[in-house]
Amino acid sequence: MTVDERRAWEIVLAHIENDLLLGRLKPGDRLPGERVLATDLGVGRSSVREAIRVLEVLGLVRTNVGSGPTAGAIIVALPGGGMSALMRLQVAAQGFPVADIVKTRLVLETAVAAELAEAVLSAALLRPDRQHPDRQDPDLGRCAQLLDAMDAPGLTEDEFLALDAAFHLSLAEACGNQVVIATMAGLRTAIEGYVRAGVGRLASWPDTSARLRAEHRGILAAIEAADPAGAHGLVHAHISGYYAETRLAPEQNRTHNG
Amino acid sequence: MTVDERRAWEIVLAHIENDLLLGRLKPGDRLPGERVLATDLGVGRSSVREAIRVLEVLGLVRTNVGSGPTAGAIIVALPGGGMSALMRLQVAAQGFPVADIVKTRLVLETAVAAELAEAVLSAALLRPDRQHPDRQDPDLGRCAQLLDAMDAPGLTEDEFLALDAAFHLSLAEACGNQVVIATMAGLRTAIEGYVRAGVGRLASWPDTSARLRAEHRGILAAIEAADPAGAHGLVHAHISGYYAETRLAPEQNRTHNG
DNA sequence: GCCGACTATGTGGTCTGACCACACAGCCTA
DNA sequence: TAGGCTGTGTGGTCAGACCACATAGTCGGC
Numbered sequence: 200m201t202v203d204e205r206r207a208w209e210i211v212l213a214h215i216e217n218d219l220l221l222g223r224l225k226p227g228d229r230l231p232g233e234r235v236l237a238t239d240l241g242v243g244r245s246s247v248r249e250a251i252r253v254l255e256v257l258g259l260v261r262t263n264v265g266s267g268p269t270a271g272a273i274i275v276a277l278p279g280g281g282m283s284a285l286m287r288l289q290v291a292a293q294g295f296p297v298a299d300i301v302k303t304r305l306v307l308e309t310a311v312a313a314e315l316a317e318a319v320l321s322a323a324l325l326r327p328d329r330q331h332p333d334r335q336d337p338d339l340g341r342c343a344q345l346l347d348a349m350d351a352p353g354l355t356e357d358e359f360l361a362l363d364a365a366f367h368l369s370l371a372e373a374c375g376n377q378v379v380i381a382t383m384a385g386l387r388t389a390i391e392g393y394v395r396a397g398v399g400r401l402a403s404w405p406d407t408s409a410r411l412r413a414e415h416r417g418i419l420a421a422i423e424a425a426d427p428a429g430a431h432g433l434v435h436a437h438i439s440g441y442y443a444e445t446r447l448a449p450e451q452n453r454t455h456n457g
Numbered sequence: 458m459t460v461d462e463r464r465a466w467e468i469v470l471a472h473i474e475n476d477l478l479l480g481r482l483k484p485g486d487r488l489p490g491e492r493v494l495a496t497d498l499g500v501g502r503s504s505v506r507e508a509i510r511v512l513e514v515l516g517l518v519r520t521n522v523g524s525g526p527t528a529g530a531i532i533v534a535l536p537g538g539g540m541s542a543l544m545r546l547q548v549a550a551q552g553f554p555v556a557d558i559v560k561t562r563l564v565l566e567t568a569v570a571a572e573l574a575e576a577v578l579s580a581a582l583l584r585p586d587r588q589h590p591d592r593q594d595p596d597l598g599r600c601a602q603l604l605d606a607m608d609a610p611g612l613t614e615d616e617f618l619a620l621d622a623a624f625h626l627s628l629a630e631a632c633g634n635q636v637v638i639a640t641m642a643g644l645r646t647a648i649e650g651y652v653r654a655g656v657g658r659l660a661s662w663p664d665t666s667a668r669l670r671a672e673h674r675g676i677l678a679a680i681e682a683a684d685p686a687g688a689h690g691l692v693h694a695h696i697s698g699y700y701a702e703t704r705l706a707p708e709q710n711r712t713h714n715g
Numbered sequence: 716g717c718c719g720a721c722t723a724t725g726t727g728g729t730c731t732g733a734c735c736a737c738a739c740a741g742c743c744t745a
Numbered sequence: 746t747a748g749g750c751t752g753t754g755t756g757g758t759c760a761g762a763c764c765a766c767a768t769a770g771t772c773g774g775c
Contacts, residue, residue, distance in 0.1 A: 207758065208510060220550035226551055232726065243759040245503050248728085252466060252507040253514045257543050261552050264727045265767030271726065276552030281543050285515050285536065286636075291477035292517050293484060294534030295635050303636040306568040307561075377553050378544075378561040382640065465729065490755065501730040506757085522756045523738030529755065722771075729764075735757080742749075 207246035212253060214240060219274075230272040232262065257281040278377065282385030290389045297390055301442050304386045308367060308438060311374045311383075312422060312430035315339070318374075320425035337373040339423065345369055346415050356398050359408055362390075366415060370422075397445025411441065465504035470511060472498060477532075488518065488530040515539040536635070540643030548647045555651055559705065562644045563696050566625060569632045569641075570680060570688035573597070576632075578683035595631040597681065603627055604673050614656050617666055622649075624673060648705070655703025669699065 203210060218224040225444040230236065233251065237244040251272055254260045258281035260272045289295040315337050322336045349359060364387050371383045401407050414437040421430040461468060476482040488494065491509065495502040509530055512518045516539035518530040547553040573595050580594045603624040607617060622645050629641045659665050672695040679688040 216546060216549050219546070219551075224550075234726090237759095243757095245506070245760090246758065248503070249507055249510040249677070251727095252511060254546070256511045256515070257546055258552070259546055262727065263767090264765070266725050267768040270767070274550055276547060276550040277613075278543065278547045278552050281547075285539050285543060287473060288477070288512070288515055288517055289476050289534060289536045289539075289639075292482075292532055292534040293477075294516070294536050295639075299636040302634055303565075303640070307564065310564040376557045376560055378557040378644070379564075381547075381553075382561070386636070424614045492739070492755090495730095501728095503731090504729065509756095520756065521738090522736070524754055525739045716775100718773100718775080720771100720773080724752100724767105724769085726766080726768095727764105728766100729762100731762080732760090734759080737755080739753090739755100739775100741750100741752085743748100745746100745748080 208241040208249040208253070210242060211236065211240055211247050211250035215250065215254065224274055226274045228274050228277045229268075230274070232271060241301055243302065248341075256284055272369040278381035283383045283388035286385040286389035287391075295389065297393055300386050300390050301438070305435060305438050306385065307383060307386075308370065309431045309434045310420060311371050311376075311379060313371065313427040314374055314436040316422045316425055316427040316430040319422060320427070323425055337375070337422075339373055342366060342369045342373060342419055346412070349412055349415070356404060357395070360394060360398070363411065370418075394445070397442075400445050407441075407444065411437070414440075431453065465500040466507035466511070468500060469494065469498055469508035473508065473512065482532055484532045484534045486532050487526075488532070490529060532645055536639035537642040540639040541646035543552055544643040544647035545649075552576075553647065555648055555705065557646050558644050558694070559700050562641065562694060565637055565641060565644075566628065566696060567689045567692045569629050569634075569637060570676060571685040572632055572690040573628065573680045574685040574688040577680060578685070581683055595633070595680075597631055597677065600624060600627045600631060600677055604670070604677065607670055607673070614662060615653070618652060618656070621669065628676075648650050651705055652703070655700075655705045658703050665699075665702065669695070672698075 205213070215224065224230070230251070231239065233244050233247045234253050237247045240247070245311070251260065251262065254272070255262055258277045258279065259274060261275045261277075262272045262447045276282045286295060286300070290297060292299065306403055318337045336395065349366070354362070367387065368383055370381070371380045374380075398404065418430060418437060421433050473482065473488070482488070488509070488511050489497065491505045493497060495505045498505070509520065513520055516535045516537065516700070517532060519533045519535075519667055520530045521528050544553060544557070544558070548555060548558065549550065557713070576595045607620045607624070608621055625645065626638070629638045632638075656662065672691065676688060676691045679691050
């Protein structure tokens with residue numbers, strides 16, 4: 200007769216997490232109905248709802264009303280939205296300084312670019328013999344596609360920024376690391392408002408936009424040229440330069456406790 | 458007469474986020490009571506509770522029952538818990554492959570070590586003139602303290618792993634980047650179960666533990682010796698070596714789509 | 716026989732009201 | 746004055762009800 204000191208919604212959350220770990224629930228599966236879950240676990244429906252709400256915000260489930268096979272809470276495991284919400288709110292609550300967001304993005308994206316270039320290099324070296332089927336060129340098609348879209352005349356600032364965000368995210372996606380993809384998406388979302396505000400502090404938007412596009416081309420070229428160090432440096436200059444220009448991050452030189 | 462298509466709990470969440478962004482709510486402040494918030498926003502108390510539950514899991518508020526100044530929902534902005542929950546559940550739901558968690562940790566922690574070493578270097582170079590008061594030695598005291606604790610005889614495996622996790626986290630804390638701190642905590646939490654299981658696959662725990670301790674000392678020494686490249690390499694070898702040994706991450710060589 | 720409209724059913728979304736345990740603040744008694 | 750006692754407000758929980766919605770099945774007209 201030990202009492203469960205956890206709150207009711209924590210019981211529900213732990214139960215679902217356990218089902219996930221045991222493989223009883225997989226992406227695409229449907230959760231039992233809220234009323235069923237409530238009676239099964241001996242808690243109220245509102246407690247079940249609180250747990251499902253958490254899962255929804257964290258990007259684990261998607262809820263649909265109505266009837267049929269698509270209704271109910273479905274496991275999706277899309278971490279991007281959850282990471283974005285987490286970081287956005289933490290920035291709002293002053294738990295994440297904007298400067299730390301920028302610096303983390305710098306670290307991750309330079310690493311991504313370098314890794315992509317190394318992947319290109321490996322693929323080129325090993326192409327003659329087909330003994331390494333897992334070594335293949337990363338898919339940079341979408342990256343180039345987005346760069347082409349950014350060259351379209353008459354783009355508004357917001358459209359350009361959206362394409363810019365998509366390009367940077369597409370680099371992470373080409374790399375294939377789900378954690379980095381979600382984190383990069385979250386980092387970008389968290390400072391999206393600040394990025395927009397920063398555009399207003401630019402001396403000349405056309406000049407900056409042209410420079411950004413040229414830098415993007417350079418980054419992609421360095422990756423395709425299998426130049427890890429070059430790609431790393433270009434991404435570093437691209438990101439830190441832009442944030443310095445918009446005065447988003449106070450001092451880019453400070454590498455510690457900044 | 459425009460209808461608000463958002464769900465009720467999203468209205469509450471957006472309202473609180475807006476208050477945070479406008480500075481009407483800061484860390485340490487108390488949220489209005491659930492009943493007050495419900496009537497003010499024209500929603501039911503259960504919807505308010507769902508929103509607060511989300512904020513709690515994301516690490517933005519801490520709730521306390523009872524009366525007095527410590528009761529109610531208080532803004533705390535502690536992202537570690539939220540990041541841990543997010544990553545742990547995403548691993549459980551197969552949204553985050555364990556290999557990606559490990560690789561991301563590798564990228565972040567090598568960058569942290571290199572940055573710490575650079576900070577030591579900068580502090581040493583600029584120590585003669587006091588013109589750069591923001592350039593100071595990172596606080597590595599806690600790191601060394603944890604290493605000493607890991608040398609204590611008779612430590613159980615779990616105790617050792619806990620100290621190991623604390624040491625790696627203390628490096629990030631010395632670096633001061635809140636985003637990296639929270640992310641590292643989350644990454645570690647997400648694979649904690651796998652790390653424990655991996656210990657059982659080791660040939661000899663005493664040997665491995667001794668090697669890990671030595672590697673820790675080496676990393677800290679490289680940082681204190683202001684050797685960024687050395688610190689980077691030692692951390693890389695330390696992490697990838699351990700995960701390879703425990704067969705946690707299948708192939709450390711694969712740098713792309715692995 | 717075929718196709719449309721209609722209805723039954725089950726889902727999440729929401730609100731309301733009620734009760735509990737808890738913690739503090741103030742009172743009240745010894 | 747010191748101790749316990751009670752009032753009050755907090756979050757935590759549950760139960761019940763209703764809604765909008767989407768599907769699946771039925772029934773009707775053609």
